[in-house]
Structures are given as C-alpha cells and as structure tokens.
Amino acid sequence: MTIPDQFFFERYGLAARDLEKYLAAALSAGGDYADLYFEHHYSSGITLDESLIKSASQGISAGCGVRVISGERTGYAYTDDLAPERILRAARTAAMIASGPAKQPIADLKQSPLRSDLYPVVSSPAADAGVAQKLELVLRADRAARAYDPRIFQVRASYAEETRRILVVGSDGSIATDLQPLARFNVFCIAKDESGSARGSAGGGGRVAQDYFLTEKTPEHFAKEAARQAIIQLGAQDAPAGEMPVVLGPGWPGILLHEAIGHGLEADFNRKQTSAFTGLVGRRVASEKCTVVDNGTLPSRRGSINVDDEGSPTQNTVLIENGILKGYLADKLSSKLMGIADTGNGRRESYEHIPMPRMTNTYMLAGDDAPEDIIRSVERGIYAANFGGGQVDITNGKFVFSASEAYLIEDGHVTAPLKNCTLIGNGPDVLTRVSMVGNDLKLDEGVGTCGKDGQSVPVGVGIPTIKVDWITVGGTAKG
Amino acid sequence: MPIDLKQLATDVVKRAMAGGAAAAECVVRQGDEFSSVVRLGQVETLKESGGRSMGLRIFFHANGGGEGGFRAASTHTSDFSKEGVEQMISGALALAKITSADPHSGLPAAGEFGQLSGDLALYYDDVYSLPTEERIAQARRAEQAAMSADPRISNSEGGSFDAATGNKILANSLGFVGEYRRSYCSLSAVPIAQQDGAMQRDFWYSVARTLAKLDSPESVGKTAAARTLRRLGARKVPTARVPVVFEPMVARSLIENIFEAVNGDSIYRGASFLAGRLGEQVAGENVNVIDDGTIPGGFGTSPFDGEGVPTRRTVVIERGVLKSYLLNTYTARKLGLATTGNASRGLAGTPGIGVGNFFLEAGDKTAEAIIREVPDGLYVTEFLGFGVNLVTGDFSRGASGLWIRNGELAFPVEEITVAGNLRDMFRNITAIGSDLEFRGAVAAPTIRIDGLTVAGE
Structure with a gap:
C-alpha cells in the first residue's frame, strides 16, 4: 500500500495497522460499512475596512469522524483529539448503530484510483507566508473602489484562504487522500448620494494559489465590480410584480439551476421520495434546449474536488440532457440503497458532519442563441444580471433567488435598473419555459456556498444567457 | 484527563502578554452533542460526540505611539496539545504586526467588566438523563403522532430528538475571568402529505433548556401534521x-x-x-x-x-x-x-x-x-x-x-x-x-x- 500524502501519519503518529484497528472497532457490532475521515483544516484571513487593516486571523481545526452504516441506518461520532484511545472511543460509539456479530474490515487497504491534478498543491502556509502580498491585495481593492466614483463612501475588502487535508479510509479497503486549497477575495461597497444609499458586492476565487489574484482576477477587477453595482443601485426604481418574461445573464444567475433543479436531484431526497423530482427520471423536465450537468472535475473551480469526502473520485454527471431528466447526484449510501452509480457527490462540511449527496459545479451547457437576440425578443420583462442567495423547498419544488442587479427590458432594450427583488418559481417546470439559450456559457467567479441540513460546502454554478418565458417577479410596481 | 479550562484560558492570556501583547483575551469552548433521527419508525441516524476549541485575540500598541489605538489579531485552534496552543499564541503575536492601528480598537474599559449573579437557569443536566433507547423512543413517538394524524400523511423526513450542552470560558488581561454552561434539548417532526400527486412538507418542534419544559412528542407530531395538511392543494x-x-x-x-x-x-x-x-x-x-x-x-x-x-x-x-x-x-x-x-x-x-x-x-x-x-x-x-x-x-x-x-x-x-x-x-x-x-x-x-x-x- 502506498499512501500519497503521509501528513496524518507523520503529524499524528498514525500507523496503517491502527486504521484497521479503528475500523474493526467501528464494525464490532456488525454494520455493512464503516469509514474514517481524518481532516486537518488551516484557515487564514485579512480584512480591510475604512482603509484600515482591522483584523487578521488564522486557525486550525483537526479531527476524525467515524461513520458506521447498517442498512439504512448511520451511526456517527467524532473526536478532535487524534490520540488512539479517542478515535477508538468514537469508533465504538458509532458502532452502536448496528446490532449483530462483529465484522472484519478488509485488511488490505488499496488506494482508490485518484485524480490529483485539479488544483495546485499548496502546503499549509506558515503564519507570515505571503502576508505582505495579502495586505497589498486588500489595499489595492480599497483604492480601486474609491477611485471608481466619489460617491463610494464605504469599502470593505477581505482575503481568505484555507487548506484542507483529508484522509478517508473505508472498511471496503479503500483509502484516499487529498489536499484542497481554497481562496476567496471579497469587496463590499456602499455608495451614497442625495437620493440615498446603496450597496454593491463582488468576489471570487477558487481552488487556486494567491498568485491567481495577481494575474487572473485582480483586486481592481472585484473592486470595480462592487463599486459599479452600488452606483447602479443608487438610481434603481421599484421592480415590477407578477408573471413576466425574464432573461438571465450568464454566470452566477446559474444559481437558478442550483435551487430549481440541483437540490431536488440529490439522491437522498429521491431515495426517501421526498423530492418533487421523485420518479421523474426519463421524463421531460426542461425544454429541449436545456442540458444541465454537475461537474466536480473542472480545474481550479471552487466546487471542484479530486475526491469527495467519502474518497470517491468526482465526475461530470449529466442531470438533464436535451430536456430529459437523466439521473441523480449520489453518495455511497444512496448508491448502495438505490442501486445507482456513486457519482462522487458525497460531501461534508467537516469531520464533525455526516456526508450526504451535494452538488459540485452545476451548470447549463451553451446553446445557439446570441445574447443580443435573446434580449431583443422580449417586449416587456426583466433582465437579471446578478443574484444574491436562493432557497428551495425540495418537496413542493418551490424555489426563490434574489436579483441584486436587474433591469427592465422595454421593446427589446435593456433600460432602467431595478431595486432588489426575489424571483419565485416551481423547479420541475420552470425550465420547460426556457425558449432561448445563449452561446455565452459562463461559470461564476467563485463565490458560492451551499447550505443543507446545517452543513456548508463550497460550490460553483454557471449558465449562458437564457430566456424564461415567464416566472413570478416579486417587486412592488405594477407589472 | 480533564483540563481546568479556566486555568488554561488565563495561562494563554499570560503567555500572550509575556510575548509582548498590550492586551489579550482568550475564549475556550467545550461542548457535547447528541442527535437521533427516526424515519418511518426506524432509526436513521445516531450521532454522539463532543469537541472543544480555543480562540485568542491580542492587541499591540501602535508603532511610535503617535497614532494611538491598537493593532489587533486573532487565532484559534482545536488542538489543545502543548504545540497546538503554542502555535496559536505565536501566530497571533506575528499577525498583530501587520494590522493597522485603530484608535477605537481594544478591550472594554476596566470598569465595564462583570457578570450577572444568581442562577440564570441556563443549565440542566437532565437533557442527557434519558438512556439512548428512550431518546430514540421520543423521536419515534413524535414522528408516529404526525404519521397517524391523517391518511394523507404518507411519508416523512423523520422525527428527531437532540440534546447538547456547552460551556464557555472567557479570560482577559484586565483580570476578567468568567464561565457559564448552557444546556439544550429539542424534539421535532417533519411529515410529508400528499394529495392529487402533489407533496407538501412542514414541521414543528419544541426546544428547551430542560427536558421538563419540552412539549410532549405527541403534541409536536400533531402540530407538525396540522401545519403540513393545511398546505395541501x-x-x-x-x-x-x-x-x-x-x-x-x-x-x-x-x-x-x-x-x-x-x-x-x-x-x-x-x-x-x-x-x-x-x-x-x-x-x-x-x-x-x-x-x-x-x-x-x-x-x-x-x-x-x-x-x-x-x-x-x-x-x-x-x-x-x-x-x-x-x-x-x-x-x-x-x-x-x-x-x-x-x-x-x-x-x-x-x-x-x-x-x-x-x-x-x-x-x-x-x-x-x-x-x-x-x-x-x-x-x-x-x-x-x-x-x-x-x-x-x-x-x-x-x-x-x-x-x-x-x-x-x-x-x-x-x-x-x-x-x-x-x-x-x-x-x-x-x-x-x-x-x-x-x-x-x-x-x-x-x-x-x-x-x-x-x-x-
């Protein structure tokens, strides 16, 4: 057995035979499967506010979670102390979910077939590594946002990075390691004039090294974008209320797919038949112009991972192909209980959490329409260029997402900027009303964090410009 | 071996001060959690664990003194080993060198510290008094009460019983040391009702600091069912x-x-x-x-x-x-x-x-x-x-x-x-x-x- 990353063995004195001992303890009361999840998480951040570096922080959390699966049951326990007796105790606690004769884990650990090339190898930086450069990044953002327009009167810029090392060992003999970097830059602005105040924000990053913010997406890029949004909002008028055509711009508006489609296709909800998409595989859930995938294998993206948190390689999974629902996002438990393929979507927030099916990067493939033609086709409606967060009730399928930058479309032209408003629709049918799909697929800049059952994980979304023939727009003005 | 967490927090503050900080504050948290979910009568998940973590915030006088205020930094760790704590302290001391002097930064003034006296009724050890089987039974009863309320309730995301306790210690270089414990328990039910091919889900829960104040599983389940049923159609x-x-x-x-x-x-x-x-x-x-x-x-x-x-x-x-x-x-x-x-x-x-x-x-x-x-x-x-x-x-x-x-x-x-x-x-x-x-x-x-x-x- 060769384990590519010796970190946990060297740092915590783990030995391969200990892993077998822990797994045996986890299966001491029976159970179909057990796994150990070791995690070491280093994070650091710096925040500029009112042109001052007001805070700098860093932290470490590390621990081991032990899971035991017995039929549809899951037992879970964790420890933040990696001493052998503590891990054994967690294993014995998790074992209590099962009741039967002890089982033996497969002793011959085999490394899962792994990819390890999706992102740069970033070692856990020392406290002062790259600090001068981080300072310069946030200071540059402050200058750029203020230079954009004299009406910008508050700027907050932050840079945060983390490295997460994982070691996942399963009682089926699988073993996997990964080292996952994640960096994010954020700028928040407030603009003010005699008419009032408005906010704007922008951010991005991914599984990248710090240099990304010098060469690819610079502090000036994010600062100008945040300032631009705030200035536009200063003159915004009330959004209309009611059903109307909506054109979504490319990129982050793909959050529509995440809320309307993605969550409802997570296998756990479909196994339990609690999703509005239950039983719809093979059926039409979107217009034939729509093909939607969840792809965890895109290099450097925020939602990408070499292996998921169960040690399975991530994949490019087709969810909807030319309008027909193709399948679900699965983890090991749903894969086994439903008899479907494990798509490598078993993710968890940390060692304290039980893995479940989660999205990675969810996006719609490009179509043939020119974005200008799409806008020109709308007599009266709205053009939504950017969004805040969203939410879905997976059981009745209703979902919302909130437009943070939107405009009226009048006679085929984008006109007045609109105040923030929420769009609400029904997941299983909203995409059937997608009548045009642009040729301009764009992925978001790396800002997404998805919450489910109290667990947060980084995700990505993307979409080309699309036209939805109608959806309910939650403004206050007459439609 | 149990560590005196108050002592630990005070020591960390002292060591940060010895390292040159002008002021320091340490927070230590320790907690335990139990959760159980029963779905369609069967145990679905059981989770039982505990953890702890520690955070340090330090202040340095501004360079040259002219600007006034402090430079601040913070670090945290879940590693309570000697090396882990040392790394947290040295990390904070290093980070504080790079932040800006802020005239408004710093700990509260000496006279502002203090804590309420008397029993605030925040901690009851009864939240963990039930054996695991009884906790599961509570979750099962909550779900069952919802499922049996109406034939249109045909599915469920489960009933659950959760309990948790935690304590929090805060110590700073102006002599404040405080600690408090809190307990928590909750019961919930999430039924799903179906009519004419459309599903609706809702939930209800009860939460309290002591089992004695928790609503009965039956009342939680019935309320959850009523909330779900009224959404049908x-x-x-x-x-x-x-x-x-x-x-x-x-x-x-x-x-x-x-x-x-x-x-x-x-x-x-x-x-x-x-x-x-x-x-x-x-x-x-x-x-x-x-x-x-x-x-x-x-x-x-x-x-x-x-x-x-x-x-x-x-x-x-x-x-x-x-x-x-x-x-x-x-x-x-x-x-x-x-x-x-x-x-x-x-x-x-x-x-x-x-x-x-x-x-x-x-x-x-x-x-x-x-x-x-x-x-x-x-x-x-x-x-x-x-x-x-x-x-x-x-x-x-x-x-x-x-x-x-x-x-x-x-x-x-x-x-x-x-x-x-x-x-x-x-x-x-x-x-x-x-x-x-x-x-x-x-x-x-x-x-x-x-x-x-x-x-x-």
Whole structure:
C-alpha cells in the first residue's frame, strides 16, 4: 500500500495497522460499512475596512469522524483529539448503530484510483507566508473602489484562504487522500448620494494559489465590480410584480439551476421520495434546449474536488440532457440503497458532519442563441444580471433567488435598473419555459456556498444567457 | 484527563502578554452533542460526540505611539496539545504586526467588566438523563403522532430528538475571568402529505433548556401534521396589494431585521436604513422592541457578553421611537456611545454583535381576532429566501401560507412573494397579537402589516 500524502501519519503518529484497528472497532457490532475521515483544516484571513487593516486571523481545526452504516441506518461520532484511545472511543460509539456479530474490515487497504491534478498543491502556509502580498491585495481593492466614483463612501475588502487535508479510509479497503486549497477575495461597497444609499458586492476565487489574484482576477477587477453595482443601485426604481418574461445573464444567475433543479436531484431526497423530482427520471423536465450537468472535475473551480469526502473520485454527471431528466447526484449510501452509480457527490462540511449527496459545479451547457437576440425578443420583462442567495423547498419544488442587479427590458432594450427583488418559481417546470439559450456559457467567479441540513460546502454554478418565458417577479410596481 | 479550562484560558492570556501583547483575551469552548433521527419508525441516524476549541485575540500598541489605538489579531485552534496552543499564541503575536492601528480598537474599559449573579437557569443536566433507547423512543413517538394524524400523511423526513450542552470560558488581561454552561434539548417532526400527486412538507418542534419544559412528542407530531395538511392543494393567487398577517414563526424574522438594522456594525458603516435615526419615529406608536439578555432560562441569556461585559435589558424601540442601537465595545467607541453588552465572540476575528432575547412586545389581540378583521388578505406561514436589503430597507421574499377571505383562513397559497420596504412596514403594523412565545432568542407575536405587494399570477 502506498499512501500519497503521509501528513496524518507523520503529524499524528498514525500507523496503517491502527486504521484497521479503528475500523474493526467501528464494525464490532456488525454494520455493512464503516469509514474514517481524518481532516486537518488551516484557515487564514485579512480584512480591510475604512482603509484600515482591522483584523487578521488564522486557525486550525483537526479531527476524525467515524461513520458506521447498517442498512439504512448511520451511526456517527467524532473526536478532535487524534490520540488512539479517542478515535477508538468514537469508533465504538458509532458502532452502536448496528446490532449483530462483529465484522472484519478488509485488511488490505488499496488506494482508490485518484485524480490529483485539479488544483495546485499548496502546503499549509506558515503564519507570515505571503502576508505582505495579502495586505497589498486588500489595499489595492480599497483604492480601486474609491477611485471608481466619489460617491463610494464605504469599502470593505477581505482575503481568505484555507487548506484542507483529508484522509478517508473505508472498511471496503479503500483509502484516499487529498489536499484542497481554497481562496476567496471579497469587496463590499456602499455608495451614497442625495437620493440615498446603496450597496454593491463582488468576489471570487477558487481552488487556486494567491498568485491567481495577481494575474487572473485582480483586486481592481472585484473592486470595480462592487463599486459599479452600488452606483447602479443608487438610481434603481421599484421592480415590477407578477408573471413576466425574464432573461438571465450568464454566470452566477446559474444559481437558478442550483435551487430549481440541483437540490431536488440529490439522491437522498429521491431515495426517501421526498423530492418533487421523485420518479421523474426519463421524463421531460426542461425544454429541449436545456442540458444541465454537475461537474466536480473542472480545474481550479471552487466546487471542484479530486475526491469527495467519502474518497470517491468526482465526475461530470449529466442531470438533464436535451430536456430529459437523466439521473441523480449520489453518495455511497444512496448508491448502495438505490442501486445507482456513486457519482462522487458525497460531501461534508467537516469531520464533525455526516456526508450526504451535494452538488459540485452545476451548470447549463451553451446553446445557439446570441445574447443580443435573446434580449431583443422580449417586449416587456426583466433582465437579471446578478443574484444574491436562493432557497428551495425540495418537496413542493418551490424555489426563490434574489436579483441584486436587474433591469427592465422595454421593446427589446435593456433600460432602467431595478431595486432588489426575489424571483419565485416551481423547479420541475420552470425550465420547460426556457425558449432561448445563449452561446455565452459562463461559470461564476467563485463565490458560492451551499447550505443543507446545517452543513456548508463550497460550490460553483454557471449558465449562458437564457430566456424564461415567464416566472413570478416579486417587486412592488405594477407589472 | 480533564483540563481546568479556566486555568488554561488565563495561562494563554499570560503567555500572550509575556510575548509582548498590550492586551489579550482568550475564549475556550467545550461542548457535547447528541442527535437521533427516526424515519418511518426506524432509526436513521445516531450521532454522539463532543469537541472543544480555543480562540485568542491580542492587541499591540501602535508603532511610535503617535497614532494611538491598537493593532489587533486573532487565532484559534482545536488542538489543545502543548504545540497546538503554542502555535496559536505565536501566530497571533506575528499577525498583530501587520494590522493597522485603530484608535477605537481594544478591550472594554476596566470598569465595564462583570457578570450577572444568581442562577440564570441556563443549565440542566437532565437533557442527557434519558438512556439512548428512550431518546430514540421520543423521536419515534413524535414522528408516529404526525404519521397517524391523517391518511394523507404518507411519508416523512423523520422525527428527531437532540440534546447538547456547552460551556464557555472567557479570560482577559484586565483580570476578567468568567464561565457559564448552557444546556439544550429539542424534539421535532417533519411529515410529508400528499394529495392529487402533489407533496407538501412542514414541521414543528419544541426546544428547551430542560427536558421538563419540552412539549410532549405527541403534541409536536400533531402540530407538525396540522401545519403540513393545511398546505395541501396550495395555489397561486393574482398579484395584489392586500393586508398581510404574519404568524409568529415568520413575524420573528421581520423583527430580526430590526435587530440587523440596529446592529452597531451596520450603523457606523451607514449600511442600515436606521443609521442616524436615534430619537426618531421609525415605527408605529404601537411598536415596542426590547433586547434583554438577562431573562432567566432565555435562549439568548448569558451572564456576560462576548467581551466580558454584563448583559442587560435595552429598550430598542419605544412607542415607535428608536431609543438605542445594539453595540459592542468597538462599535460603541466608533459612535461615541457606551456598549450595550451585545458583543458576540466567535472563535476567530473581531467580536460581532449578537442578540440577547430580542422581541416585539405583545399586543392585546388574539391571532384569530387579527385574522377576523381582514376581509381579503394573506396569512403568511413561511418565508423562502433572503431578499432583504438592510441598506435601503427593500424587502422582497418568497412566501407561502393561507388566503384570508371574510376573516377566515380560506385556502392555501404558494409560489408568491411579499414585497415592500422595511421603513414603511414597521410604520404600518396595524395589529399586534398577544401570542408572544420564545422559541429561540428572537420572538414576535402575530402581526398585521398593511400596504405590502403580494406578487403571484
């Protein structure tokens, strides 16, 4: 057995035979499967506010979670102390979910077939590594946002990075390691004039090294974008209320797919038949112009991972192909209980959490329409260029997402900027009303964090410009 | 081996000071959790564990002294080994060299520290007194009560029983040392009902600091079932401007928007529609909003805040007039005011602002009476999404609930939004219910607001 990353063995004195001992303890009361999840998480951040570096922080959390699966049951326990007796105790606690004769884990650990090339190898930086450069990044953002327009009167810029090392060992003999970097830059602005105040924000990053913010997406890029949004909002008028055509711009508006489609296709909800998409595989859930995938294998993206948190390689999974629902996002438990393929979507927030099916990067493939033609086709409606967060009730399928930058479309032209408003629709049918799909697929800049059952994980979304023939727009003005 | 966590926190502060810090503050948290989910009668998950973590915040005098103020940094760790703690301290000392001097930064003044005395009724060891089998039985009974309420309830996301305890220690270089423990237990049920091929899900729960105050599993399950069943057959309604009644579960989220808008961080940045409005009429004369971190047994009660300042009762809005923001030491200094004891201390970073027990004072009408007065309007039982802009007050959120016709709840509605502006909404609260009940740190009774736009068909 060769384990590519010796970190946990060297740092915590783990030995391969200990892993077998822990797994045996986890299966001491029976159970179909057990796994150990070791995690070491280093994070650091710096925040500029009112042109001052007001805070700098860093932290470490590390621990081991032990899971035991017995039929549809899951037992879970964790420890933040990696001493052998503590891990054994967690294993014995998790074992209590099962009741039967002890089982033996497969002793011959085999490394899962792994990819390890999706992102740069970033070692856990020392406290002062790259600090001068981080300072310069946030200071540059402050200058750029203020230079954009004299009406910008508050700027907050932050840079945060983390490295997460994982070691996942399963009682089926699988073993996997990964080292996952994640960096994010954020700028928040407030603009003010005699008419009032408005906010704007922008951010991005991914599984990248710090240099990304010098060469690819610079502090000036994010600062100008945040300032631009705030200035536009200063003159915004009330959004209309009611059903109307909506054109979504490319990129982050793909959050529509995440809320309307993605969550409802997570296998756990479909196994339990609690999703509005239950039983719809093979059926039409979107217009034939729509093909939607969840792809965890895109290099450097925020939602990408070499292996998921169960040690399975991530994949490019087709969810909807030319309008027909193709399948679900699965983890090991749903894969086994439903008899479907494990798509490598078993993710968890940390060692304290039980893995479940989660999205990675969810996006719609490009179509043939020119974005200008799409806008020109709308007599009266709205053009939504950017969004805040969203939410879905997976059981009745209703979902919302909130437009943070939107405009009226009048006679085929984008006109007045609109105040923030929420769009609400029904997941299983909203995409059937997608009548045009642009040729301009764009992925978001790396800002997404998805919450489910109290667990947060980084995700990505993307979409080309699309036209939805109608959806309910939650403004206050007459439609 | 048990470690004396108070001693540990005090030692960490001393070592940071020995390393050259001008001031230091250490927080230590330790907690245990148990959770069980029963679905369709069978145990689905059991989780039992505990953990601890520690955070350090340090201050250095500004270089040269001329600028005044401090440079600050913070670090945290879950590694309580000698090396882990050492790394946390040295990391903070190194980081503080790079931050800016801020004249408003620093610990509270010496005279501001303290803690409430007496029993705040925050900790009861009975939350862990039940054997595991009995905890599972409680979860099973809650689900069963929901499932057996009506044949249309055909599925479930389960019943659950959770318990947790935690203690928090805070120590600083000005001599403050405090510790408190809190306990928590909860029961919930999430049934799914089906009719004409469409599914609806809702839930109910009970939460308490002691098992003795937890509702029975049967009552939790029955309420969950009733809430789910009343959603069956929901439809869209035409776009209209109508009176909207918010049940306590959603009214509380509107009241939470007031908290966010009086949060000192938003105020000094000008990021709130209530910034600069102290002493002004910001809501109707019937509106009184209070934050009280001292209520015995409260979900937002603690003997001291995240900086070691005693919690207190603060009148935020009195007869519609904005009387006070909610502040920690930093935001108070920025605004030239005194802290209100609302510092909330996470492990990392600068303290934020948190609620004590934050609530809209009850009125004198029953919820039924409020609904009875509405000829044609909406009763909101759930919000979906986060469409609130605190800078402008613009409000637009997804909603579901029931349509009110001639003073009666007539039929369920969904796939609609409710929109307006918070500035107007708090002035247009035309009725306040008597049904104030704390189910968390923020609470509100039933309220009616006029002038909102309901967007649908």
